[in-house]
Amino acid sequence: MAGTVAVLLCSNLIGPAKACVVTLPVIGIVTFGAGNLFFPISYIFGDVMTEVYGYARARRAIWAGFGAMIFATFMSAIVVGMPASPTSDYNKLLQPALETVFGNTWRIVVASMAAYWVGDFVNSFVMAKMKIWSEGRHLWMRTIGSTICGQGIDSLLFYPIAFYGLLDNATLASLMVFNVLFKIGVEVAFTPATYWVVNALKRAEGVDTYDRDISFSPFSLKDEGDTKSLK
Template sequence: MQSSRAVTPGARNFRYYDLMVGGMVAVLLCANLIGPAKVCTVSLPVIGALSFGAGNLFFPVSYIFGDILTEVYGYSRARRAIWAGFGGLVFASIMAWVVVAMPASPNEPFNATLQPALEVVFGNTGRIVIASMVAYWLGDFANSYVMAKMKVMTGGRYLWTRTIGSTLIGQGVDSLTFYPLAFIGIWESQTLIKVVAFNWTMKVLVEVVFTPLTYAVVGFLKRHEGVDTFDRHTRFTPFSLRDEGEVERYD
């Protein structure tokens, strides 16, 4: 049962918040460091063969983390997690560039094959790196904003409507930002449209499939943290790290 008594946003120490943020950042780093190096192809009935970047296996999971953080802890704490993820992406991208650019030792025999492999795996062009960061930042904030607004509108009911609804918007913003920024002028327009549509659809379907798991994790966290957050008076600016939102007791 949920109580309507609001408490001070900063008055609680959360047991699992840091773990959720760490999980979200780890997924984002995997998506950007492991995923971009490989293009996968799967054969589906009726549709046939479909190709997609392996990073798309990770990004929907990061949105599930974003949904859970916003639902349980509120927009302002999800905002902090988004900035933590963005900082992690910036640092990882810079360090990947440094490692690839550093001269390889001529005394190490494996460098002859290792260096070209590193350049393939971690040597993304600056355009793709920037497109990925911008798309992540815009998409995650759009996802969290829609999630928080829909929660207030529904009075905290019908969780599935806001997890799926926020993903439709967030992943749409992500895909419509990343692919044009990264590949317009390189791919044909028809190819670009098909890739955007396919990746957006696939990411939303992952959210739908994982909805029962999202329900289970949200329920666990609300019970064990003893809170449920509503963003009735939150300032929805991305450029703040303040704790806001009405944190309500969850019995």
């Protein structure tokens, strides 16, 4: 949970609006938001939590991340809005920088929160359901399949809410497609590490949770999965 919240906050506070440009073989020049470099790691944490501890634990982590984002947004607004001391020369440099970095528009804030909340719940839901369907086999298929669904919804919500009308439709569509493919690529690249962490946690905790007969409502915090003891 701590890792999920940390990655989420850093991805939304450090460089989300910075546009980076790289030249890739065959594809050519690609533009993407710097915050997207590390955001997919939060989905990996979510996959691990859902696989080992179940949907109910992942649901609590999602709400913790959502609450942290609300607090960070509130704190940013207060700090940026507080009158700066006119006697401090440093404030003449700091205040404009704070406004640039933390003074996100309401569209960016709403888009980030909506995309994260829906995308993470979709990711955990698909992960939990696929575990039951596959009877716990083929972890790679579940992590990648849930990421395709969760990150797809995330990008479909974030970019139109944040940038529709500001970017032309072709650019908006290309950004969405690239970011979905990039995030899926990160999931694929980290699959061996995910296997190692999941297996290590299952051995250490002695549990393997299957989410049978529970409520998948995002607003329930009580239901537990069918925990299989490995001890």
